Amino acid sequence: MITIQLNGKQExxxxxxxxxxxxxxxxxxxxxxxxxxxxxxxxPENRSSHLLQDGDHIEILVFAGGG
Amino acid sequence: MxxxxxxxxxxxxxxxxxxxxxxxxPASLEQLAAESRAITLRRFGRTMSLYAPLYLSNYCSSGxxxxxxxxxxxxxxxxxxxxxxxRELLAMKKLGISDILLLTGERTSRAxxxxxxxxxxxxxxxxxxxxxEAFPMSVSEYRKLAECGCxxxxxxxxxxxxxxxxxxxxxxxxxxxxxxxxxxRRALEGGIKSVGLGVLLGLSEPVxxxxxxxxxxxxxxxxxxxxxxxxxxxxxxxQTGGYEPPFPVDDRLLARMIFAFRIALPDVExxxxxxxxxxxxxxxxxxxxxxxxxxxxxxxxxxxxxESAEKGQFDVSDDRTAEEFCLALRARNIEPVFKNWEPAYNxxxxxxxxxxxxxxxxPCH
Amino acid sequence: MDSLQLxxxxxxxxxxxxxxxxxxxxxxxDAVRSSGTQLVTVALRRFNRDMAEDDLFGPLSAMEGITxxxxxxxxxxxxxxxxxxxxARELSGSPFIKVEIHPNPxxxxxxxxxxYEASRILAKEGFLVMPYISADPVLAKRLEEAGCASxxxxxxxxxxxxxxxxxxxxxxxxxxSRIPVIVDAGxxxxxxxxxxxxxxxxxxxxxxxxxxxxxPPEMAAxxxxxxxxxxxxxxxxxxxxxxxxxxxxxLTSFLGTGA
Numbered sequence: 001m002i003t004i005q006l007n008g009k010q011e012x013x014x015x016x017x018x019x020x021x022x023x024x025x026x027x028x029x030x031x032x033x034x035x036x037x038x039x040x041x042x043x044p045e046n047r048s049s050h051l052l053q054d055g056d057h058i059e060i061l062v063f064a065g066g067g
Numbered sequence: 068m069x070x071x072x073x074x075x076x077x078x079x080x081x082x083x084x085x086x087x088x089x090x091x092x093p094a095s096l097e098q099l100a101a102e103s104r105a106i107t108l109r110r111f112g113r114t115m116s117l118y119a120p121l122y123l124s125n126y127c128s129s130g131x132x133x134x135x136x137x138x139x140x141x142x143x144x145x146x147x148x149x150x151x152x153x154r155e156l157l158a159m160k161k162l163g164i165s166d167i168l169l170l171t172g173e174r175t176s177r178a179x180x181x182x183x184x185x186x187x188x189x190x191x192x193x194x195x196x197x198x199x200e201a202f203p204m205s206v207s208e209y210r211k212l213a214e215c216g217c218x219x220x221x222x223x224x225x226x227x228x229x230x231x232x233x234x235x236x237x238x239x240x241x242x243x244x245x246x247x248x249x250x251x252r253r254a255l256e257g258g259i260k261s262v263g264l265g266v267l268l269g270l271s272e273p274v275x276x277x278x279x280x281x282x283x284x285x286x287x288x289x290x291x292x293x294x295x296x297x298x299x300x301x302x303x304x305x306q307t308g309g310y311e312p313p314f315p316v317d318d319r320l321l322a323r324m325i326f327a328f329r330i331a332l333p334d335v336e337x338x339x340x341x342x343x344x345x346x347x348x349x350x351x352x353x354x355x356x357x358x359x360x361x362x363x364x365x366x367x368x369x370x371x372x373x374e375s376a377e378k379g380q381f382d383v384s385d386d387r388t389a390e391e392f393c394l395a396l397r398a399r400n401i402e403p404v405f406k407n408w409e410p411a412y413n414x415x416x417x418x419x420x421x422x423x424x425x426x427x428x429x430p431c432h
Numbered sequence: 433m434d435s436l437q438l439x440x441x442x443x444x445x446x447x448x449x450x451x452x453x454x455x456x457x458x459x460x461x462d463a464v465r466s467s468g469t470q471l472v473t474v475a476l477r478r479f480n481r482d483m484a485e486d487d488l489f490g491p492l493s494a495m496e497g498i499t500x501x502x503x504x505x506x507x508x509x510x511x512x513x514x515x516x517x518x519x520a521r522e523l524s525g526s527p528f529i530k531v532e533i534h535p536n537p538x539x540x541x542x543x544x545x546x547x548y549e550a551s552r553i554l555a556k557e558g559f560l561v562m563p564y565i566s567a568d569p570v571l572a573k574r575l576e577e578a579g580c581a582s583x584x585x586x587x588x589x590x591x592x593x594x595x596x597x598x599x600x601x602x603x604x605x606x607x608x609s610r611i612p613v614i615v616d617a618g619x620x621x622x623x624x625x626x627x628x629x630x631x632x633x634x635x636x637x638x639x640x641x642x643x644x645x646x647x648p649p650e651m652a653a654x655x656x657x658x659x660x661x662x663x664x665x666x667x668x669x670x671x672x673x674x675x676x677x678x679x680x681x682x683l684t685s686f687l688g689t690g691a
Binding site: 079082083086087093094096097100101104288289290292318319322346347349350354 | 573608609610667669672682683684686687688
Binding site: 007008026027028031032033034036039041043059060061062063064065066067 | 487488515518640
């Protein structure tokens, strides 16, 4: 298992997880989220090939209300 | 023909001024005077900044129909040589003058850029502040002038009515309306700290000219927002050459213009020269005007040799001495100010272009 | 009413609506609809599976004629704002970015130095930068020179509903600006929005005033009417106020009675 920081919380994932496999686990359809791994944006077309590593910091962001 | 820029024709910007200048304006002259006086007092206090013109040369290459120095006039042509300029500067200093405006005609081989630059350099050694009213220059020439101590450039459009402009400027480099219009911008781009604009009242329909002048000032102010600006209100006086102004401006309209400009432009210097009479200048002091010329001679060499019978560019109306004039100001509770700055600040302004296209500095000799 | 130009975008509405602080997304969407706005702000937040309906991207992008303007709220430095802008562009596909940097979460006052730095960088990268700033005329000119698409000075403290407390400074900013000036923050009532437009503002951004009204969609429509009325009044040219009282001893007697 690998340990990652997801939106500030620690999570464990099976080895070989990618950004794409992560999204359904956390309940996102992946349509309107931005994924940032270690301060780098992972674009939708790269999500299936982006392997997650032990210790990665992952931010998943959406648009919410704001002024 | 190059079309007029939008900023010159966009009327929305000058609506407030237009309504103050309109014949149908609900504001009486007295009301405008009261408001203008209150703004002037708040912004400038009870002071009047003073300067004097110094004619370097009356050579000219242009044919301005209204000017006593136009190239077809029979006026004796001369320029001040460096020893004469030095005498002239010392004579002015004796009169208490330390802020001067150096004047030439349009560019000629006898009074070209190098001559002007040398004159600025010499004058800035003697005077607290040196400004120039000469021919249009390039950005790099303006930068050189700024580096030699020139902090202000006065360049009047004369009239913003393009057709009238082209008819009045019969020949020479001044004939190009757009080129003239672009000159203050080049001065500011070159690092000149302050520009003076104006129209020669009498040449064209005065209210429309005033509105366009105002829009020109606003455009420059928005673009070159660090720059100082002044507006002059030269009214045509009898000229050498006998030109009769076709649109004479009476005392009341001139006063209305000055008040309206003060209200519309609270922070801008408004200038009234010795073209105007002593009673008119005394009456206007404190009501809106913040800068006046004093003890003016409009001949080349007129300070060192005041008895010269030579004809100047125009006849001075207020011919009081500096001392008499200051006394009159003080009697109205206004402090004459000769020095409002420190020459240490006279270098070029830091415009964007100084960072991006810094040119080779030419040493001032 | 004449249209609002921001970069290459043209908007017929001059009301920009914020989407925060609404009781729920449906009310917010109703307010957006009834305001007639074409530009709405959104904020970046961490995804949270328990609040999936918070995601506004889907419903807003499904609405016709709405352009998103993400903000950088939450950023307290220029670097954070630049990073947020990059992520936001990825998500919105919009070049608009409202640069909003407040180091202090109590007052939400914009940091002028960090805001300038972030705006300068983002404008160079091709964003349509809309910085939220204090009503500081010099800062506004510096941001214009830095390539911003507009400046958005506050009318008063964000969410305070104190109206146009900065009116004197706003009028200088409007007078001197060559880019659109949009009053952002502090407005409470439509009449204040109309007053801002009459002064010559190019647009008005409201959020709290609509979200915290008893009937947000109705208030959004009221703001739309006020913004339009104010703009039309500005275009029509207001009558000049009459001059000050006439002095007891005339100032212009030296001129004679003249013609």
